[in-house]
Amino acid sequence: MDTTQAVSLVDYMEASARRVPGRTAIVDPAGWSLTYRELDDRADRIAGFLVRSGVQPGDRVGVAVPKGAAAITAFLGIMKARAAYVPADYTAPAARNASILSDCQVKAAFLSDGGAAILNAWPGGVPRPSAVVSVEGGPQANPFQGAVPWNEALQSPPARVEGRSRGDLAYILYTSGSTGVPKGVMLTHENAIGFVDWCSEVFNPSEEDRFSSHAPFHFDLSVLDIYVALKHGATLYVVSEELGKAPKELAGFIATSKLTVWYSTPSILGLLAQFGNLPTRDCSSLRLVLFAGEVFPVKHLRSITGIWPWAAFYNLYGPTETNVCTYAAIPLPVPADRRAPYPIGWPCSHCEALVLDTDGAETLAGAEGLLHIAGPSVFPGYWNRPEQNAAAFLERGGRRWYSTGDVVRLDPRDGYLYVGRRDRMVKRRGYRIELGEIEKGLYQHAALQEVGVVGVSDDAGVRIIAYLSAPGARRPSIIELKTFCAQNLPSYMSPDVFHFLEALPRTSTDKIDYQSLTRLATARAEEAV
């Protein structure tokens, strides 16, 4: 369709449904599929259900269900009702999901295994969702009390709400918050369309493409997977959470599904290269391999590009607040002696970049500075976080810039090179982690007095080390600590190593001396090697 006409992400899918109604739109992990016509019809009915349940334009609707065609149908139905979807990781602790969904006061929710626990953990004083749909989870799933079964919601008369606008919120993605509470990144249809249209321009998708949907739906990589595929009448192959972590089987899936486009974090590609037995699989269908979310250790990139030399590899960079904003094509082959990570490259055509020093002055070319991004894909702000919003944006030259917090420097030949961060945020397996959120989780343990968490980078990625003190109490065993973390934090936030000290080092102003802890952690790591 003429892209200047798209007002909502749903317009793209509806246009494909008119153009290629019989083509397969989505393949569910269980093996069944939906054509474009079926998907459009089901989404209309979910929209009808939501409207009848009282969902109004601008409302938020939570979705914490396993990855599958049902989840995507829910997203589209929610947007057809002119509401915004709020995807949450259904495997995360119930209290965390309750905190996320109640933070933005969802009016309705699609829940699955653990749904009852999420509702039980709802904070007092916040209205619970007035309509809850139970979506089939694992074999033990039962629709819990008060929930409408998914198949029943699908019987609703269809509806589409008039008045779609690019400024409408499309979805809210929650990311780690430094004070321990996740914060919701609001994204509008304008933001998403800006990004999706750029993908069309650079990657030239067609209805012959077969896209992977590896990323969880609460991760913004899923925006490319779902909406670029649906815009072009292509087929989206949803990878379940379990399959996504099983490299041998995942490699088989790529081959038998004859995927043409793969998009994931570098960690997953590294796992495929190491454990996937790739030389035994015919993945020659792959024409594009995209990766984002963290630095790709060069030795693993060398490995995967050596195994799939026929594909075009791209490094995509961008925080959730802007989605992808710079990108770099990886020239192959990766030289055997290269150690330096690849650049994050040049700004996408819909984005502008600005590098400033800490005084807010533009840096001289080549000097390190903080990267700022402007353009239609820059988010409007965090849900209900006025302080964070004030800190996140800068007005300059008549434009609104988002401060990514990433330190970069510009190379005239290669574009931007990622240097690091100045705060306490790290990327691990592609996930954004505020080290303060891990500390807050650990502080809930009664025996711990002081908690200092640092991240140490090496060739393989980032390791998280927790330094603890427990004077006058029995020190919990490592196993007890790991179990405690599993109950209170998402799995990717669990520290790799725990060390007890008599007392944590302090600065002259009595704050925890993180530089000291980082030196300690780095020295230990070097010792171990």
Next chain:
Amino acid sequence: MSVADTIRQFILSRYLPGESPENLQDDTPLRSSGILDSLATLGLITFLEEEYRITIEAHETDVDNFDRIADIEAFVERKRAAQQEA
């Protein structure tokens, strides 16, 4: 060293640095407790495949038969026996 002890030693050194060996018992739940996440499970599977020359499929490693050292030991022994017969 028994299979159970070999597994215990591997898990301690790779995933529980600093832990006292006596805290990791044969019946300590590993995955359901969060001691081993999905990445660690992969590492363990690779170790077992190499150490005992067996092949392990993803569907064989569900939490029911792959959560405690005692279960994993029994699994490995069954695999080795089956492979010898074949």
